[in-house]
Amino acid sequence: MSQVTVSQLADVLGVDVKRLITQLNEAGIEVSEPDAAVTNEDKIKLLTYLRSSHGKGETDDTTQPKKVTLTRKSVSELKVPTGGAGRTRSRGAAPSRTVNVEVRKRRTYVKRGEIADQDKGDPEREAAAKALEEAKRQREEAERAEREEAERRQKEAEEQARVEAEERKKREAEEEERRKEEDRQRAEAEALKKVEEKVARQAAQKEAERKAAKGKSESGTRYGRDELHIAPKSKRRKPKRKGGARAAKVASSVSGEHGFQKPTAPVKREIEVPETITVGELAKAMAVKAGELIKVLMNMGTMVTINQPLDQDTAILVVEEMGHTAKPAEETDIEQELVAEVEETADEEDLVTRPPVVTVMGHVDHGKTSLLDYIRRAKVASGEQGGITQHIGAYHVETDNGVVTFLDTPGHAAFTSMRARGAQATDIVILVVAADDGVMPQTKEAIQHARAAGVPLIVAVNKMDKPEADPDRVKSELAAEEVVPEDWGGEEIFVPVSAISGDGIDTLLESVLLQSEVLELKANPKRRCRGVVVESSLDKGRGPVATILVQDGTLHRGDMILAGEEYGRVRAMFDETGKAIDEAGPSIPAEVLGLSGVPNAGDDVLAVADEKKAREAAEQRKQSAREGRLAEKQAAKLQNLFDQMGESTGEQQNVNLVIKADVQGSVEALRDSLTRLSNQEVKVNVIASGVGGITESDASLAQASGAIIIGFNVRADASARKIIQEADLDLNYYSVIYDAIDDVKKAISGLLGTETKEEIIGLAEVKDVFRSSKLGAVAGCLVVEGVVKRDNPIRVLRDNVVIFEGELESLRRFKDDAKEVQAGTECGIGVKQYNDVKPGDQIECFERIEVQRTLD
Missing domain, CATH: 3.40.50.10050 (Translation initiation factor IF- 2, domain 3)
Incomplete structure (x- = not known):
């Protein structure tokens, strides 16, 4: 048996030793010394005593409370308005008063054991509880059944309402369709009745006319087009009579003279019918009223208006129907007529020297923009005539020796794009090369484009102000590109310049003018304008705006011009500075308003005298635009x-x-x-x-x-x-x-003979590469173009350069082998005997076919 001393137990319990001895003695355990032993039974006995002394001991059930009632009280404030009900918001908020609200809650808690004992000890109560539970269950089932029945009836009613609504809509649609059909039939009947009445009236009128004209003249057409001929005036002077016009009229009737002859045989005309002609123009050609022609067309089953165009076949049928002879008009080229009209105004004696048109080209950051900016500041901003704006696309400057026009075409693509449309607008190309950088890729491109255009080159060696400038290196590198300077025995002019200090700018402009003298650029300012569209745009406030470079002749405000597929009258003209002008001579750019639409850059511009011909030419160009583009791009x-x-x-x-x-x-x-x-x-x-x-x-x-x-x-x-x-x-x-x-x-x-051609049928892009112990490197690809076939040869491209040519070892879609994979589909590709495929590579699938070359 485990024993502890009194002092040890006091330490464990955390009480005073003397107090613990007193409590042990009160519990019936005789101890007097701190070293006295205390057994487990003594501990239990002490615990029982302490529990009973604190009310936790075993007591009679009757003395314990059966239930406990708790009461809780809370107080809050509530603001209540004191104003009348008719008080409006516009008069302000109503005054309020504070009311204290006290809420009392009472809750009773009963021992579960008591309730269980009562239920167990009371059979009637237990039976009543079971009956109550059964009644509650039955009530819930009845409520659930009633709720389900209500939902079912509601669904049936909704379905019935939907069906009725659909049937009602169907009946309404059928009624509306029937009503429309009746209205249509009624309208057709009325129209048919009117036509029949009109035809009957016309037949009666024709019959009356035929009877009236019988024995006098014969009607030449089925429409009774008898023409009245005015009698020739007598050369004998009529005597003056008193009584004015009335007396003269009476005298004329007495003498037998009248203003018209008797109807004679109808005049049959030979009508020349073009490809398209309006109803009004055709009626005028046949000398009949437009209403009569429209009536004939309606009888032929064609509803037209006076301004509606007719095709050549229809017009020929109408002309023959009305008793005339029709023949197709010979096709005339509107373009040739317009050009011939312009050439007629040309006179070799009026030719004068025109300013050169210059385009500046070169590599990026070699100083093209700086060079143009210096020319602008030195020759334009100082107050001389001319100007430069970045949006107009062209500007001209005046020097001591003459005028130079600069064409602002950004990049070689625009230069070539204009030339591809047939617009040879540039006379001279200035090639800008940096003295500290030499010939670069875009420099070579500029040389190639200038050579292809057949225009002379003037090389401006820029950045000569830098200490590392080396013009001899530039000459040597350009000589390798077949651009040889004059001092080396070549033909190209080299001018060292500095766009920062301005050194050599005047010499460059003088070289341009000298080259233009060699080219003998001539123009006739007295002829009609011919030019080219430099650029165009659609302005929200001003409409179509086109920058036109006049190449020959003079463009005046008010001229009718044809620009590509657009035409119009020049309503206003502006120079580079935005100043309104009345005319622009050769090699002078002008901003023009008044066109019917926005023309394309590079379109030719032609001033014409007839607005009708300009419209016809524009329509003809629009109709043959596709053929024209194919012819130019062939x-x-x-x-x-x-x-x-x-x-x-x-x-x-x-x-x-x-x-x-x-x-x-x-x-x-x-x-x-x-x-x-x-x-x-x-x-x-x-x-x-x-x-x-x-x-x-x-x-x-x-x-x-x-x-x-x-x-x-x-x-x-x-x-x-x-x-x-x-x-x-x-x-x-x-x-x-x-x-x-x-x-x-x-x-x-x-x-x-017979040639073997390679046709690329598909292109796949490598997205990722996976390693397989069986197949090696497998490329996860996306087919971006065409189709990739397993049995066709392939090439592996990296940066558009062929790095491998061979064949496919495998082509799979997921885990299945595939014979071919279409565009937009992912696949796995294994290249035979090649494992260096990387993400970003392209796999090109092609096939070789034999083609018999012909000389057709």
Whole structure:
């Protein structure tokens, strides 16, 4: 038995030792010393004593409370308005008073045991509880059944209402349709009745006219077009009679003279019918009223108005129906008529020297903008005539030696785009090259575009104020591009300039004027205006606005002009500074208002005298816009070179090429090999060449020059492919240099024969690469174009350059093998014997087909 001393138990309980001894003695345990032993029985006995002394001991059940009642009270304040009910808000808020609200809650808690004992000891109470529970259950079931029945009846009523509404709508629609049908039938009956009455009246009238004219004259047409001829006036002078007009009228009737002869045989006219003619114009040509012609057309089943155009076939039928002879009008070219009218006003004696039109080109950050800004400040802002604004697209400056017009065409693409539309607006190109940077890629592009346009170059060596400037290096690099300076025995003018200090600017302008004198630029300011649209826009307040560069003649305010597919009268003209002007001479830009629409940049402008012809020409251009664009964009084809040679009459045929390859060595080899193919009949011109993929600039240059594009182990990007497709350019891909040389050689010699062409049928982009122990590297791809087929050869492209050519080892969709995968679908591709595929690469699927070349 476990024992502790009194002092130890006091420490455990945390009480005083003397108090613990007293409590033990009171509990009947005799101890007197702190070291006395206390057993477990003594501890239980002490605990029982302490519990009973604190009211927690075992007591009689009758002495314990059966339930406890708790009362809770809370007090709150409530504001109550004291104003009358008729008080309005406009008079302010009503006064209120505070009322104290006291809430008392009482809750009684009963012992669960008491309730259970009562229930257990009282059978009647238990039976009553069961009966109450059963009644509650039955009531709930009855309520649930009643609720379900109500919901069912409500649904049936809603369904019935919906069906009735649908039937009602259907009946209303049927009634409305029946009413419309009755109205239509009634209207048709009334119209038919009116037509029958009208036809009857016309028949009766014609019969009366026929009877009246019988024995006197015969009616020439079914519509009774008897023409009355005015009798010729007598040369004998009539005697003056008193009584005025009435007396003269009486005298005339007495003498037998009258103003008209008797009806004679109808006059049959020969009507020349054009492709389109309005009802009014056709009636005028037949000398009948427009209402009579409309009546004939209505009888023929055609409802027309007086201004409605008729096609040639319909017009011929109407003319023959009315008793005349019709013949189709000979087709006349409105364009040729307008040009002939303008040429008639030209006179060689009136030719004068016109200012040159200059375009500034070059590489980015070589100082083109700074050069133009300095010319603007030095020659325009100082108060001299002229100006520059960035939005107008062209401006002119006056120097001591003459006027120079600058054409603001940003970038080579705009320059070539205008030239592709047939607008040769530029006379001279200023090539800006930085002395501290030398020849760059865009410098080479500018040279190629200028060469293709056939305009002279003036090289402005800019940034000469920098200490690292090296003009000899610029000359050497340009000489490699076949731009040789004059002091080296070439033809190009080199002018060192500084756009910061202004050194050499005057010399540059003098060189431009000197070059223009060599070109002998002439124009006739007295003829009608001919020009080109530099740029155009649609202004919200002013309507279509076009910047026109006058190339020949003079444009006056009020002139009727034809600009591309648009026409109109010049309502207002403004110069570069925004000042209103009345006229613009040769090589002078002007901002014009009054056109019917917004023309395209590069459209030709022609001043005409007849608004009708301008409208007809504009309509004709709109109708043949597609054919015209295709004719302008038609490029040379390898298959058509032999035909072109056959059509030439002893003249040497030019074949223009644009060559792009993966490395510079291939470029030089192709350029040299293809150039050596030239002979007496055909000359091969490589107008552009370079390293890298085929860009939009290359495609635009080929479009403007009618060139064939040759890609050696490179591909065209998306923008270039769009231009090539729209312009129907000839694009040829090669991976063997001898194939390219042989194709051009066979085309030139006419021995085309059968050729094997490669057609790209699909392109997939690698999104990620997965490693497989069985297949190696598997490329997770998305097919972006066409279709990828498992049995076709493929090429792997990186940055549009071919890095591998082979075939597919596997093509899967998810876990299944696939024969082909369409565009917009993901797939897994395994390249046979090649595991270096990386994300971002492109897999090109192609097929080789044999084509029989023809000389049709």
